[in-house]
Amino acid sequence: MPIYLYIDRGTLVHRLNPTVKVFALFIMFWSVYWVDHPLALLPLGLLLVALAQWTGSWPNFYRLRWLFILLIFFTTLAWMVFYRKGPALINIPFLHLSRAALVFGFGRGLKLAELLATSVLFLSTTKVEEFTAGLQRIGVPYRVGFAITLSFRLVPLFIDSALTVVQAQSLRGYDFNRGGPLERVKRYVPVVIPVFMGALRKANNMAMALEARGFGISATPTSYIDYPMLPRDRIAFAALIGLGTIYFLIYWFGYGAISVK
Amino acid sequence: MKLRDSNEITTAASAAAIEDVSFKYAGGDREALREVSFELRPGEMVGIMGASGAGKSTLAKCLNRIVPRFEDGEFRGVVRIGGRILDGDRVCDVASMVGMVFQDFEAQLFSTNVTHEVAFAMEQVGLPRAEIAARIRPALADVGLAGFDDRDPTSLSGGEKQRLAIASVLALRPGVVVLDEPTSDLDPEGKTEVFALIRRMRDQGLSLIVIEHEAEELRSCDRIVLLREGGIVAHGPPGEVMTRLDLLEECGVHPPDMNRVIDLLGIEGHAASVDEAETMVRARFPRLPAMLDGPGAIARNSSSGPPAAAQPEPPLLRVEDLNFAYPFGPRVLDDVSIEIAAAEFLAIVGQNGSGKTTLAKQIVGLLAPTGGTITIAGRDRKNLSPAETAHEVGYVFQNPDHQIFAATVADEVAFGPRNFGLDSAEIASRAEEVLCAVNLAGDRDRDPFLLSKGERQRLAVASVLALRPRILILDEPTTGLDYREQRRMMALVGDLNRAGIAIVMITHTPWLVAEYARRVILMRKGRVMFDGGVREFFERDELLANSSFHPPEATKLGRRFGVTALRPEELAEWINLNHGRFHNR
Numbered sequence: 001m002p003i004y005l006y007i008d009r010g011t012l013v014h015r016l017n018p019t020v021k022v023f024a025l026f027i028m029f030w031s032v033y034w035v036d037h038p039l040a041l042l043p044l045g046l047l048l049v050a051l052a053q054w055t056g057s058w059p060n061f062y063r064l065r066w067l068f069i070l071l072i073f074f075t076t077l078a079w080m081v082f083y084r085k086g087p088a089l090i091n092i093p094f095l096h097l098s099r100a101a102l103v104f105g106f107g108r109g110l111k112l113a114e115l116l117a118t119s120v121l122f123l124s125t126t127k128v129e130e131f132t133a134g135l136q137r138i139g140v141p142y143r144v145g146f147a148i149t150l151s152f153r154l155v156p157l158f159i160d161s162a163l164t165v166v167q168a169q170s171l172r173g174y175d176f177n178r179g180g181p182l183e184r185v186k187r188y189v190p191v192v193i194p195v196f197m198g199a200l201r202k203a204n205n206m207a208m209a210l211e212a213r214g215f216g217i218s219a220t221p222t223s224y225i226d227y228p229m230l231p232r233d234r235i236a237f238a239a240l241i242g243l244g245t246i247y248f249l250i251y252w253f254g255y256g257a258i259s260v261k
Numbered sequence: 262m263k264l265r266d267s268n269e270i271t272t273a274a275s276a277a278a279i280e281d282v283s284f285k286y287a288g289g290d291r292e293a294l295r296e297v298s299f300e301l302r303p304g305e306m307v308g309i310m311g312a313s314g315a316g317k318s319t320l321a322k323c324l325n326r327i328v329p330r331f332e333d334g335e336f337r338g339v340v341r342i343g344g345r346i347l348d349g350d351r352v353c354d355v356a357s358m359v360g361m362v363f364q365d366f367e368a369q370l371f372s373t374n375v376t377h378e379v380a381f382a383m384e385q386v387g388l389p390r391a392e393i394a395a396r397i398r399p400a401l402a403d404v405g406l407a408g409f410d411d412r413d414p415t416s417l418s419g420g421e422k423q424r425l426a427i428a429s430v431l432a433l434r435p436g437v438v439v440l441d442e443p444t445s446d447l448d449p450e451g452k453t454e455v456f457a458l459i460r461r462m463r464d465q466g467l468s469l470i471v472i473e474h475e476a477e478e479l480r481s482c483d484r485i486v487l488l489r490e491g492g493i494v495a496h497g498p499p500g501e502v503m504t505r506l507d508l509l510e511e512c513g514v515h516p517p518d519m520n521r522v523i524d525l526l527g528i529e530g531h532a533a534s535v536d537e538a539e540t541m542v543r544a545r546f547p548r549l550p551a552m553l554d555g556p557g558a559i560a561r562n563s564s565s566g567p568p569a570a571a572q573p574e575p576p577l578l579r580v581e582d583l584n585f586a587y588p589f590g591p592r593v594l595d596d597v598s599i600e601i602a603a604a605e606f607l608a609i610v611g612q613n614g615s616g617k618t619t620l621a622k623q624i625v626g627l628l629a630p631t632g633g634t635i636t637i638a639g640r641d642r643k644n645l646s647p648a649e650t651a652h653e654v655g656y657v658f659q660n661p662d663h664q665i666f667a668a669t670v671a672d673e674v675a676f677g678p679r680n681f682g683l684d685s686a687e688i689a690s691r692a693e694e695v696l697c698a699v700n701l702a703g704d705r706d707r708d709p710f711l712l713s714k715g716e717r718q719r720l721a722v723a724s725v726l727a728l729r730p731r732i733l734i735l736d737e738p739t740t741g742l743d744y745r746e747q748r749r750m751m752a753l754v755g756d757l758n759r760a761g762i763a764i765v766m767i768t769h770t771p772w773l774v775a776e777y778a779r780r781v782i783l784m785r786k787g788r789v790m791f792d793g794g795v796r797e798f799f800e801r802d803e804l805l806a807n808s809s810f811h812p813p814e815a816t817k818l819g820r821r822f823g824v825t826a827l828r829p830e831e832l833a834e835w836i837n838l839n840h841g842r843f844h845n846r
Contacts, residue, residue, distance in 0.1 A: 006373070008411065128373045150371060156415075157367060161663070167627050168664040171656055172724065173647055173680030190676070193666035197710065201662075205368035208327055212363075213429065214356035214385035224380035224393045 005123035009056040014125045017233040018134030020240070021126050027240040028118040031247035035256025038107045041114060044247075048117045057124035064120060071116065072109035079105030104258050128152045133227055142220060150206075158199055165194045275341070276468035277301040277324055277359070277437045282338030283491075284319055284328055293319040295491040296338070301437065306459075306469040308479030308499075311488035312513025312743040313714065317472045320488070321439045324470070325359040326352045343436050357386055360430030364442040366422040370414045375406065378414055379429045386433065400432040404458055419613060420451025424458055431462075438462065439470045444478070445741060448613040448769050450809040452478075474743050476503055477517050477814060480533050487512055500531035513745035518772070518814035518829050525833035535814060539821045546840040549822045576600035577638055577731055577763060578624065578654070584632035585619060585787075593619045595787040597633070601732060605763045608778035608795075610810055616787040617767045621734045625656045638731075648681050655730035659737045661714075661721035670696065670712070671705040674724045681728065695723040699753055715746030719753060732763040739770060751777055772813040775799065775827040783808055796825045 008014070016024075031044055052058055061068070079101055086100030126134075132145035166176070169190045176187055210216075250256045278300040285292045294316045301307055309317045322328040329336035330352050340347045342358045363369050372378040379400050383393045401407050404424040409417070414425060423443055430438060440459065444452040456478055463469055463481070473479050485502040487495040489512045495502045503509070506516040506524055519538040520531060528545050532538035543549060578601040585594040594616050601607060609617045622628045624635060626642060635642040637653045645653070658664060667673040674692045683691070696702045699719040704712065709720055718738060725733065735754065739747040747770075755777060758764045768774060774781060774795060781798040783791040785808060791798060799805070799812045802820065812820070819826035819835070826832035 127377075129377050149373075152373070153371065153415075164658065164660075164663045167622075168658050170647070171625055171627070171651060172664070172677035172728070173651055174676070175680070190666045194663055197665075198662055202365075202368055205363065205365045206371075208331055208352075209361075209363055209365075209369035210371065211331060211352035212325055212327065212356060212361040213369075213382035214353045214433070216351065217353040217356065217385055218387050221384040222387050222390060222393070224377065224384055224390060224397075226390060 005060045005120060006127055007056055007059065007124050009125075011055050011125070012232065013051065013055045016125075016236055017227050017229055018126060018130035019137040019227070019229075020233045020236050021122060022131070022134035022138060023237065024240055025118060025122050027244045029115060030244050032111050032114050032118075034247050034251035036104065036107045036111070036258050037256055038103060038110050040250055040256035041107060041110045044114055045110065045117075048114060048121060051121055052117070052124075055121065055125050057121055060120050060124045061117070064116070068113050068116065071112050072106070075109035075112055076102065076105035079108055100258065107258065129225070130227070133223055133225070136223075137227075146215075154199075154202075157202065158195060161198050162191060162195045165191045168194075274302075274344070275300045276303045276305070276343060277470075278341045279320070279323055280339040280341075282320075282323055282340065283336070284323065285335045286319075287333035287335075289334065292491050293334075294323070297488075297491070297493055299486060299493065299496075301468050301470060303436075303468055304466045305483045306463040306471065306481070308482035308485045309470060309472045309488065310474070310476060310479060310485060310502075310509075310512070310514045312745055314490075315488040315512065316491040317488055318441050319491075321361070321441050321470060321472055324437065324439055325355050325361050326350055327361075353385070356382060356435075357433050358436055360433060360435035360438045362423070362426050362430055362438070362440045362443050364445045366419060366426055366446065369426045370422060373413060374410070375401065375412045375414060375417075375425060376410045378425055379432050382429055382433050396432045396434075400428040403431060403461075404428040405454070418451060419447045420454040423447060423451065423455050427455075427458060427462075437468045437470070439472075441472045442474065443471075445474070449771075449811060450612050453809060453811075474514070476509060476514055480517065487514070489513075499533065504529075504531045510744075513743045515744040515747075515772075519818055521829035522815055522818060522833050522836075525829060526836060535817050535821070538814075538818050542818070542822075542836065546836055549836065549840060551821070551823065575602065577603050579636040580620070580624070580633070581636070582633040583620070583623060583630050583635065585623060585628060585630050593787050594623070594630075597784075597787070597789055599782060599789065599792060601763055601765065603731060603763055604758065604761050605765075606758050606777065606779045607763070607765045607782060608774040608780070609765060609767045609782045609784065610769070610774060610808075611784035611790075612809060615784040617784055618736055619787075620784070621656060621736060621765070621767060624734065625654050626650050627656075651677070651681070651728045651730065653730060654732045654734065655725035655728060656734045657722050657725050657736065657738060659740055661717040664721055664724065665709045665717060667709060669705065670701055670707050670709050670720060673709050673720060674727050677724055677728045691727045691729070695726045698726065698757070699723040700749075713746070715742050715749060718742065718746075718750060722750075722753065726757070730762070732765060733757060734765040734767070736767045737769065738766060739768070739773060747773070771811055771816075775813045775816060783810065795827060799827070800825050 028044070032041065035041060052061055080095040080097055083101040083104050084096045086098030088096055088098050090097050128149045132149045135145040135148070136142055174190060177184065178187065280298050281296050282294055283292050283296050284294045297320060309320060311317050319328055322332065323340050324342065326347055328334070342355065347355060370378055372381055376397055379397045380393050383396065398407070401409060404427050406421065406424055406428060414422060417425060444455050447455065459469065459471060460481060471479060471482065479485060480499050480503065482499055484497060485499050486493055487502055487508070494512060495505060495508060503517055503520055506521060509516040519535065523530065523532055523538060523541055526542065526545060528541055530541060532541055580597055580599045583594050583597040584592060586592045597620060609620070611617050619628065623630055626647070637645060637650065642650065665673055667676060671692050674695055675688045678688045678691050693702070696705055699722055701716065701719060701723060704716070709717060712720060738754065739750055742750060751773060754764055754766065766773070766778065778795050780793065781791065781795055782789055783798070783804070790808065791801065791804060799816045805812060815826055815829040815832050819832045822836070824832070824835055826835060
């Protein structure tokens with residue numbers, strides 16, 4: 001399975017300045033934050049669908065399809081427990097199935113799904129190195145940006161290692177699914193210890209290799225790739241500011257909220 | 262671009278030198294290096310050999326300040342690079358002077374594409390963008406990775422990853438390059454690729470230090486340094502050091518097979534290649550035949566080979582028409598059919614990705630086949646519970662650290678039997694039995710994490726043995742072990758086999774196959790390409806060449822005389838016996 005989500009398609013979105021893409025990430029999160037109603041979230045959803053089509057990112061959405069479905073379904077369900085407004089349509093124990101709860105829950109689910117979709121789209125069109133460069137441009141120190149790059153490399157290594165450990169212990173007759181929830185958590189000790197020890201060793205090797213390649217000699221290393229701010233980046237920047245402003249105004253004038261009748 | 266421009270070779274008398282260097286790791290009970298002095302001349306390639314813990318890596322790390330800046334401890338002595346004394350420098354400060362390539366290739370690649378990886382070190386030291394761009398392509402071309410620019414490093418093979426790591430070091434154009442066991446984790450093809458590159462680097466005038474367990478790989482060095490317990494015990498040209506066979510063994514280094522043969526035949530000297538060894542042997546024994554399966558060929562069931570199984574037994578394990586593919590992926594196993602009888606000793610060889618480990622995982626039930634059947638002791642594996650499978654087949658993973666977690670050695674071994682619900686008396690008795698078998702009985706109360714790699718590997722075997730399987734699958738059981746530990750491990754495996762356990766050993770190491778196995782399966786692209794006796798396997802020169810599997814050097818040398826010998830002693834014995842016969846005809 002490929003480790004990274006990046007899909008090299010070379011579309012205009014792929015070629016945008018990384019700073020603009022990091023800004024786009026922020027603006028999408030900002031816009032989603034201000035509104036709750038599914039109808040207000042719909043245009044953002046449609047925008048994301050169009051961008052997924054344009055950038056050829058569907059394979060990543062397909063990979064994560066169950067996450068999207070479960071996110072929307074369970075968020076909707078969860079808010080039926082906590083959101084008690086509006087008349088109940090049907091009486092079900094523990095759940096408050098009202099139109100308002102459905103709309104609110106679905107809106108929350110959609111919100112989370114849009115945040116996830118934005119992230120998927122961002123990673124589908126942005127190399128990790130560009131992400132780091134983009135962060136650096138907005139003032140994040142190089143080392144912090146590099147740590148983010150590194151984490152993208154490390155997480156799959158650790159997952160791989162954990163899967164091997166689970167296999168090794170299960171062949172020794174270990175049953176991870178015995179007992180109640182607390183017992184089950186405890187039962188992962190024979191996995192956590194080897195993975196943790198392996199991670200420490202790997203981190204030590206990596207730190208050595210990094211210093212041996214000159215990491216740390218300068219707080220602001222040169223960047224092999226230049227990311228100039230082109231006219232298309234300025235246009236995208238302006239459009240994003242426009243989008244962020246519109247969504248703030250929707251909130252300001254009270255259109256994005258859910259009113260309970 | 263050459264790997265190094267001739268006019269860049271340092272004008273100092275030595276490319277690197279260490280003088281009276283001693284180092285004791287913080288918390289260590291003895292000095293890892295003891296007053297070691299050593300010089301690397303410009304354009305020279307020096308090989309450093311020794312057992313695990315002899316101080317090889319510590320010596321290498323002194324050259325780029327990992328010792329003492331990164332590794333805590335007491336350091337004494339002087340290190341010079343190109344005439345400049347390193348004092349107070351950080352590791353990163355000397356990155357442009359000394360390039361270092363490590364064994365763990367996963368831990369030295371940081372980027373998401375090949376170009377960025379090569380650029381990384383140059384970015385760190387602040388080279389201008391134009392200069393970085395100008396150096397990337399030539400560096401990739403030098404290591405044979407031209408055209409790989411946009412590839413994701415994680416998608417490369419082990420050999421390619423290691424060559425990429427070398428490219429990123431070379432791009433900085435350091436005066437000295439240190440390679441610390443660069444091929445330990447690679448398959449034969451990867452090893453061949455990396456050593457071919459090292460020879461090219463040397464031909465182009467780079468000053469190189471290469472650390473290796475296997476003496477054979479270091480024969481082309483200008484000088485060899487042999488370390489034992491932190492001190493230099495021998496130092497000189499390969500012809501001088503590699504003919505001291507007893508000393509090499511004492512130091513835990515595998516003596517070159519060809520020198521062993523020459524020594525056993527009473528010939529003095531050092532053979533730098535199979536050609537040279539053949540010339541030397543023919544000079545002494547002029548009537549030896551050429552490539553032919555002559556009257557003196559060692560019989561396939563010769564008693565001098567590994568002992569054969571006493572009686573053919575009905576198969577314990579039968580794999581029929583096994584197919585497997587990961588979802589949406591290509592076939593990893595393609596119509597594999599094999600049988601394994603009780604007390605067999607089978608080696609499975611093949612390149613990484615040929616399906617060896619996947620086959621093993623199918624047998625133990627970690628993966629389910631997409632087609633075909635696996636029968637263990639007459640029962641379909643699908644119908645066996647995990648406990649029943651574990652009592653028939655045990656699987657020892659390549660890396661013992663993937664399973665060790667307990668606080669003591671005894672607890673680690675007891676883990677399996679406890680999971681299967683055995684009573685405490687039975688658990689204690691089994692733990693005792695298997696710890697004796699793997700020679701760890703005296704370590705039962707020790708913390709497993711404080712054991713050496715070889716001991717941890719034996720502990721992993723013990724903890725699988727505690728379930729008393731009839732078949733034991735060992736996935737590359739000697740990776741990362743030095744020669745002495747490898748011998749100890751294989752002696753244990755041999756004992757288990759003699760006790761009646763069928764051994765299935767996945768390995769890349771030719772001499773292990775030749776000396777210990779009785780049957781070989783060669784896999785390529787998920788298919789079984791060969792299944793037969795060891796001697797028969799090493800007679801198939803063309804098959805071996807096409808599979809990048811190199812026979813041990815004694816076997817290669819024997820083939821020049823038309824005989825398939827599996828060990829140096831066997832070849833020497835055959836030459837001694839048969840020379841007279843040819844002579845008397």
